[in-house]
Amino acid sequence: QKEVEQNSGPLSVPEGAIASLNCTYSDRGSQSFFWYRQYSGKSPELIMFIYSNGDKEDGRFTAQLNKASQYVSLLIRDSQPSDSATYLCAVTPAGNKLTFGGGTRVLVKP
């Protein structure tokens, strides 16, 4: 079992709709959870982090964490073509190295 799992996609979303991305992790002791965005050929950039159960909103992004289910998600509201990228879920298992999932590719169609 992979430490951090994501659906590779592509997730195709009409412009203006909500994109919903999911991520599961295997280490129950994980403390910190991050979402990075990576445009093709570019470096990853942090867009959200969440440490506690529940929702955290930042602009058009909402991160949701459920530690009991070992599940973290990212919602992108009012999706724009510029949101087309690969979204990487990253988890810090019990204070150890930051571990990334394989990423979900999102395509927002005008």
Added chain:
Amino acid sequence: NAGVMQNPRHLVRRRGQEARLRCSPMKGHSHVYWYRQLPEEGLKFMVYLQKENIIDESGMPKERFSAEFPKEGPSILRIQQVVRGDSAAYFCASSLQGPDTGELFFGEGSRLTVL
């Protein structure tokens, strides 16, 4: 304020040669990480260093790969006797605090092609 600087951005080597990738962290950051990314795949952790110390090298192949972060100068990822399977993008990241509390800032990557 310069971000994480990596060089070279692109490197071509023939099988059996050595590759040296350099990373200068953001100013004030003492935590450095190296990740490898194959096409269409996620980032695979290789090594985590603080000044002069290797903290976690659990993702480093046992042979041919080494990393350092000297007191002065950039962090170096060294790959000896490269093989075609080493072709990948190598990303360096730095953080102000450790990996469980801080944001990692990534460089633009060094893309290694082994002929």
